[in-house]
Amino acid sequence: MAVGKELLLKIADIAAISIDETEAEDYAKELDSVIGYIEQKLSEIPDDDLEPMEHVLSAQSFFRADEVTNFDRKAELLGSASVTKDGCHFVPSVVDPS
Amino acid sequence: MSILNMTIKEISELLKNRKIGTVELVRHYLDSIRRQNPSLNSFVTTCEEDALEASEKAQKLIDSNDNTSLLCGIPFGIKDNICVRGIRTTAGSKMLSDFVPAYSSTVVNRLVEANAVILGKLNMNEFSMKESKEGNIFGFVRNPWNKEYAEGGLSEGTAAAVSGDMACFALGSDSGGELRQAASFCGVVGLKPTYGLVSRYGLISSASSMDQIGPVTRSVEDCAAVMSVIAGQDPLDSTSVGRSENYLKDIDKGIKGLRVGVPKEFFGSEVNTEIKESISRALENLGQEGAIYKEISIPSIKYILPAHYIISSAEASSNLARYDGIRFGHRSPDARNISEVYRFSRKEGFGREVKQRILTGTYFLSSENRERLYYKALKIRRMIFNDFRKAFENLDVLVAPVCPEVACKLTDVSGDKDHLLKMHISDVYTAGLNLTGLPGLTVPCGLDKNKLPIGIQIVGREFSEKLLLQVGYAIEKTVGKLSPGEGDKYGI
Amino acid sequence: MEYEIVIGLEIHAELKTKTKIFCGCKNEFGEEPNTNCCPVCLGMPGAMPVLNQKALEYAIKAGLAMNCDIAEFSKFDRKNYFYPDTPKAYQISQYDLPLCHDGYIDIELEGTTKRIGIERIHLEEDAGKLIHDASGEGSLIDHNRSGVPLIEIVTRPDIRSPEEARTVFESIKSILEYTDVSDCRMQEGSVRADVNLSVRPKGKGTFGVRTEMKNINSFRAVERACRAEAERQTELLERGLEVVRETRRWDDLKGTSFPMRSKEEAMDYRFFPEPDLLPVVIDRSLIAEIKSSIPELPFDKRRRYTEQYGLPLYDAKLLTESKKISEIFETALEVCKNPKLVSNWIMTDLLRLVNEKGKSILDTALNGRIFGRILLYFDRGEISQASARTLMEVIAETGEEPDSVIDRLSLRVQRDENLVSGVVKTIIRDNPQAVSDYRAGKTKALGFLMGRTMAALKGNGDPEQVRSLLIKELDRTE
8 A cells, every 4th residue: 555544644744634543544545546546547658758738828927017906805804814813813823933 | 477497698688678677587586596495405605685786786777778788687696616705605615614705706797797696606516526425515416307316426506506497597617527517417508618718816726727617507698698708818817818709699600511529538338328329419410510520539538537636636735725724714713723723724624525635636746746646647638638639630629428427316426435436537528628728518418318418518629619609509409408397398 | 174164045035016926915014914915915715816027027137137047938836835924825936947047146255256156046925924922822914025026046055154155145135236126124134045054074075964044134144153053063073973954043142043944854845836827938128128227236336446446445345335325426426536535435424424314315415416516626625624524514414505505604715815825924923922933943833823824714724825825924024
């Protein structure tokens, strides 16, 4: 099995989702079967010199002029947060910037 | 007078000739929702007061001006991942069960400017991800053609609302085929436009490089009418590129000389015979109208599924990272420190399948696998794109089924875990267009022996929507309009 | 054993656009929390980024100023990580196709010139700000800074000493200031440096294990951090221990650094191409246009000042450190064509006045043209040194025109020979003791008589003229 419980818990940690041990086994099993299927499929395709296709559009980006457009419903925006304080979003203490 | 199952075009005519009023029209749909929604479960939010107010305004416009838009006063529903300012927008997730956006999506703004009337928000799979186990927070949508039936792992309220006469049309979204599949299961018209043709601003992202908003309607003409309003570049969406067109113009032009390709990979043994037969009949009809069709081969079709699964999971894992309980969305009451705010809020706010997809996507993007899996998927995407492009060198459109099966019974959907992979395998017929950005139109082409609708999918080159609609119009003309409970009339 | 220090810098600088990088919110420092934000910079569901053209142009300008190649095809990527100041839980940045690459800057240290490679410059968005809550219960998040455009300048590991690191940082800052792409408000953190440092036995070809110190926002701190870290690593190696590859936090107050994260727990940023932004394709004509707007840069200016004006390197360095000062120098020089004189007056009197009155006087009362006029009058001998000084002080205060102050305060040097002779005669008449002392050979007496004459002329006498007239008169009346 390519994906075990331990690896799954590591992935869950990177994805910032709390998962308990029993759930982990369940998720790991499913992830393993999906990956098994996918790797088998991918292995059928030779590693040729195809250019990875990031965007389907052949267009290039347009730009925005450097002009202020003031969003005037800030209270509504802040209102979406479940915890706020003094006009700010509020979280338990963040100790050390990383 | 009865306006049951009337198209936009028909209703608009009645409004302009003062045969009905806009308020009366809205009341018709609100009544229909009140009556049917408890069983069909299509709407998750209705906005009665706003809808009545908007319809009064539309009536005034009609009364004072003969040149109102076709959509003036026309009531519609919006999939619940398309933001509407001041109206709860959940994306089918507990995570956003209280989320009320302070902004509207560009498509909604365009429709409101055309004085169409918002009826409410429509049910959907959580973040548009198929879910076999738990359904979503609002439960499964039922098929208006037969309430015992679901939409094959989907819970798209859009198609059910239109098919069940609870809205005149709906806006849906399509990341892997859900818009087209639901439309096909419910016997209505659905279009996934070319990637970039319709603005995604305000659409809650699932797989950003593939998501696209499109109309779900009762007729091909209606689809063209809605597209004429919502298509075109948006300064708020850097990936929007197209021009708006009048898609109604020349829709009845006919299809003489149309070159149609039938990729044999889409008609393998796993496709239900009745579906194959129905599509064959539609092709024969097209032939009689002057089209030329032939079987072709697109070998890379068999890699659509893995490529689509990798890219959509990877993008979703990043798109869904912003749901951390801080600025919006569910925040765990049990979190005691910052790490728990993230980990608990996300554990509680997301459903099982969404979490599985986030974990899967995180795996695909991790430094050990990115090159080997994610970039490989992008290469396969190029291969599939090239293959489709090559097919179009000598062809105008392709046809394909939308799904290998018709709608399945509700009891077959829930509880079966292996069903998940099977469900995704059925995406093979639709997801290729999300991978390549190509447009796909689904039009009903018949009923099966259980009187459940069958859809045909017409695929075109980039920005060939006008042609697709012309072809769809020709098919619709030969099949006729299908409505739940009326299948017998057509003797199919 | 002798060790060699190897340093590379990553410098982040906020660009001085009017609006943020991907939305139209104001890019402004010091406003009420969360006043400059919108669905886009708050990462609300469904909101999408659109690139600010000015941010792109500024980044290209910085790249050209640092001799980089500008990528005709560039793209944005997502750098995924969870942190409360990062609204989308990913930063839109550039991973494998940065906007600018393979450039260099020349620096000057102790009279020698050295070329430092610039590996890349890319465009990205800044994060919000965490404010520690006074109650101690938690942290407040202010998103005014979320989405402010940043460039990250990555040097090659070409730096070999803490002093050099400081000079590179100073040089880059001054290039950013000259090209007018960043405000470079150091104390507000609008320019900050990450230091990558390793040591190796001198002469060894391969690099040692490096550490990274993040977010250092003063020149002095960069130098100190490099020195301390080099010492720490050298000591480890000398004791036969290994340097651990890790990220450290430099505490400038304590003068030491602390480990933050080790390699084992290194973040996996899961970079991938940003699907919400299409590739950026840059027109050659735009690059040419931007190139033509780049002014002469400090290094070239310094060279020109020494070669063309014959200024000492010390002067040239000081005059070019800030763009404003070099502008004052050059404008003043158009009026008063004595480079060393202008330089001396800038380095002493003008900088003292700037310290007292603030930088703004250089734009108003004492702009280059007025400053140059004052020096011109002094250089021509029309006013005395003391008067020139008085003039500057008065003008800095009142903003008057030099000529009107000279007239009002009678500062012009008096050269009317009849008049000066008259004063000299009076002084000789009134100071017989001094006159006889002079005649007795006490030369000191001449100084006394000169002082008296100058005082009688209110300091506006021409010392040469007064002196010669005094001697002439003393000799004549003997």
